[in-house]
Amino acid sequence: DTAVSQTPKYLVTQMGNDKSIKCEQNLGHDTMYWYKQDSKKFLKIMFSYNNKELIINETVPNRFSPKSPDKAHLNLHINSLELGDSAVYFCASSQVGDSEAFFGQGTRLTVV
Amino acid sequence: EDQVTQSPEALRLQEGESSSLNCSYTVSGLRGLFWYRQDPGKGPEFLFTLYSAGEEKEKERLKATLTKKESFLHITAPKPEDSATYLCAAPTSGTYKYIFGTGTRLKVLA
Numbered sequence: 001d002t003a004v005s006q007t008p009k010y011l012v013t014q015m016g017n018d019k020s021i022k023c024e025q026n027l028g029h030d031t032m033y034w035y036k037q038d039s040k041k042f043l044k045i046m047f048s049y050n051n052k053e054l055i056i057n058e059t060v061p062n063r064f065s066p067k068s069p070d071k072a073h074l075n076l077h078i079n080s081l082e083l084g085d086s087a088v089y090f091c092a093s094s095q096v097g098d099s100e101a102f103f104g105q106g107t108r109l110t111v112v
Numbered sequence: 113e114d115q116v117t118q119s120p121e122a123l124r125l126q127e128g129e130s131s132s133l134n135c136s137y138t139v140s141g142l143r144g145l146f147w148y149r150q151d152p153g154k155g156p157e158f159l160f161t162l163y164s165a166g167e168e169k170e171k172e173r174l175k176a177t178l179t180k181k182e183s184f185l186h187i188t189a190p191k192p193e194d195s196a197t198y199l200c201a202a203p204t205s206g207t208y209k210y211i212f213g214t215g216t217r218l219k220v221l222a
Contacts, residue, residue: 004155031208041197041215043156048208055208090155097208098143101201103155 003027006091006104013081014112021076021107023091031055031097032074034066037088037106046089049074050097081111114139114204118213125190125220133185133216135200145183146210147176148199156199190220 006023013019025032034046048056052068063079074091088108094101117136125131137145144163148156160169162178169176173194175186185198197217201210 033209041150041217043199043201043212045209050208058209092155098203100144100146100158100161101210102158103148105155106153 002104004091004093004102004104006089006107008107009105010108010110012110012112015081015083017081018077018079019081019109020078021089021091021109023074023076023104025072025091025093025102027093027095027102029093029095029102030071031094032068032071033092033094033101034074034076035090035092035103037090039087043090047074047076048097055097078109081109083111085109086111114202114211116200116202116211116213118198118200118216120216121214122217123219125187125218127191127220127222128189130186130188130190132187133198133218135183135185135213136181137183137200137202138181139202139204139211143203145178146201147183147185148201150197150199150215159198187218190218192220192222194218195220 004025031050033048045058046060047066049068065077068074088106091104092101115138119134147159150156160176165180177184197215199215201212
């Protein structure tokens with residue numbers, strides 16, 4: 001009965017490929033996020049959505065395109081993958097934009 | 113610019129050896145200071161929210177406190193299972209995002 005679930009957990013792909021990561025939350029939250037965690041474990045916001053509307057796009061390359069089909073889902077599509085995209089990507093949700101966030105288990109993306 | 117800084121970067125303790133982790137912040141109009149625990153290969157797990165200076169929250173061996181400039185996570189008589197990375201975060205003023213510190217990697221030795 002996972003609160004925030006994302007798939008897949010691991011993703012290994014070649015440079016230039018296109019891939020998607022899916023995220024679903026069953027907490028009834030209005031706000032969802034994508035965070036990127038680099039090799040030094042630093043968490044940085046990429047996108048935030050509130051009620052399916054994009055609120056924050058934190059200077060992320062256009063190759064990254066989030067999509068929120070409904071309040072419970074926020075997917076991340078990445079085009080033309082590059083080596084530097086290798087990282088762990090976390091989905092999260094919160095009730096409102098400044099309440100505690102709950103995170104998924106992460107997707108470790110490795111671009112070779 | 114809003115900023116959250118944690119120290120130390122890493123900490124090794126013997127089982128039972130109490131200590132504190134520090135989180136310094138400069139965030140305009142603080143609307144909460146969050147503490148998370150992250151185990152290897154997992155997402156951050158929410159621990160506490162603190163809203164105002166002087167507030168304290170406790171959970172088992174952990175106690176979080178807040179002043180106007182920093183927050184402390186006190187660990188009393190830690191056990192090996194407390195080993196994890198501890199992250200603090202704050203929502204930035206007026207936006208739907210949290211700024212995270214770089215974390216403190218805690219290792220408790222049996």
